[in-house]
Amino acid sequence: xxxxxxxxxxxxxxxxxxxxxxxxFLNHQMDITLINEIGKxxxxxxxxxxxxxxxxxxxxxxxxxxxxxxxxxxxVIFAKKTQTLNLDGEMYTTRVESFTHKKTYDVVLSKKFxxxxxxxxxxxxxxxxxxxxxxxxxxxxxxxxxxxxAGVVIEKGFQQGGAHLRSMGVRLESLAIIDSMTDRSLTFR
Ligand code: 5GP
Numbered sequence: 495x496x497x498x499x500x501x502x503x504x505x506x507x508x509x510x511x512x513x514x515x516x517x518x519f520l521n522h523q524m525d526i527t528l529i530n531e532i533g534k535x536x537x538x539x540x541x542x543x544x545x546x547x548x549x550x551x552x553x554x555x556x557x558x559x560x561x562x563x564x565x566x567x568x569x570v571i572f573a574k575k576t577q578t579l580n581l582d583g584e585m586y587t588t589r590v591e592s593f594t595h596k597k598t599y600d601v602v603l604s605k606k607f608x609x610x611x612x613x614x615x616x617x618x619x620x621x622x623x624x625x626x627x628x629x630x631x632x633x634x635x636x637x638x639x640x641x642x643x644a645g646v647v648i649e650k651g652f653q654q655g656g657a658h659l660r661s662m663g664v665r666l667e668s669l670a671i672i673d674s675m676t677d678r679s680l681t682f683r
Contacts, residue, residue: 495535495669499682501528502670508677513594521554521619529561532669536645537565539667543642545615547571551601551626558647559617571608573601573633586636590629593622603633610638621646621668624655651683
């Protein structure tokens with residue numbers, strides 16, 4: 495998505511540890527005009543899918559998922575991060591290692607909001623090693639729901655998450671795939 499790539503080149507900042515900061519437009523301050531275009535693009539790419547729910551993980555996926563959901567006319571559900579596993583049987587639970595915080599979280603989603611009849615589209619801001627999306631896929635499987643695909647705004651193509659998910663047969667749409675990045679240059683696939 496050209497508009498997004500231009501914005502990453504203009505305002506993205508590469509930090510040590512392979513972190514791209516996009517907090518001026520995507521995940522701290524949010525440029526709603528841009529995110530609206532992102533939502534439209536996800537709708538165009540998954541227009542043939544009978545999506546009934548959009549699933550993301552807190553926190554930074556939520557805003558993007560909400561704007562995207564307006565184009566699909568479906569609810570957004572998000573997995574909540576918790577540091578203590580609540581063994582309540584009414585929750586789907588899975589473990590996710592956070593790339594940015596280097597911590598492992600239990601994430602939970604109420605069983606009330608995801609069922610075997612659902613067709614799920616996953617949405618997140620970044621794809622790095624794929625832990626967040628793999629955790630969400632585990633929740634979809636626990637629910638017996640159908641996974642329609644995963645839409646990510648920025649895939650760091652030099653990390654293994656994208657290849658792993660594609661090898662699992664997941665229909666993955668990334669709006670910008672970064673091939674390489676240093677504090678001086680950033681290239682897209
Ligand atoms: P993964 O689980 O694929 O390793 O990492 C994805 C999650 O980590 C995303 O939900 C995102 O919040 C965070 N993340 C991974 N890489 C980056 C990055 O370069 N910049 C930012 N801002 N977040 C990242």
